[in-house]
Amino acid sequence: MTIEIGTLIAVSGLIISFLAYQFNRQKELKSDTREDGEIKAQLGYISKGVDDIRIELRASEKQIGALGERVTRVEESAKQAHKRIDNLEKEGN
Template sequence: MNDISVAAIATAVGLICSIVGTFVGYKSFKNETKRNFKQEVSEDAKGDTQLKMQLDYISRGVDDIKLDIKDQNRKISSLVERVARVEESAKSAHHRIDDLEDKV
């Protein structure tokens, strides 16, 4: 009987240690999972912030390019008008020169 009670106690102690070990392992895993989740969320937030900043920078660059193109279009329109006036003036000058040559 003495051997049976020692074996029963050893079995009970082993069972209790197993249960405590399982509980401690589960708590450690749960805490590690929480920590990893928080780190992932933090890294995702940093990545999203960097991406947003880059998109904002690109957006400002596109806006600047649009303004430059509008300015170039205005300059081209102005040059087209000036060239048209110069052509009209040259045409008129040629007619006057032709008239002077006919008179001479």
């Protein structure tokens, strides 16, 4: 009879241990799943931010290109103006 009680206690202990293990494992899986979801959401925000930066960079590159063209035109115009001034000075002497 004492062996049966000892066996019953040992089996009960094993069952309780197994159930506790299963419960903690499920809790851990839920926690991991929640953390994975949070990480994916953060990556989504980062990805959107990078996309916004790329769009702004393209717009800035276009503006810089347009300014470069305008500077070139102004330089050409200034060069022509200097030639005209030089010609006027030659004629005036």
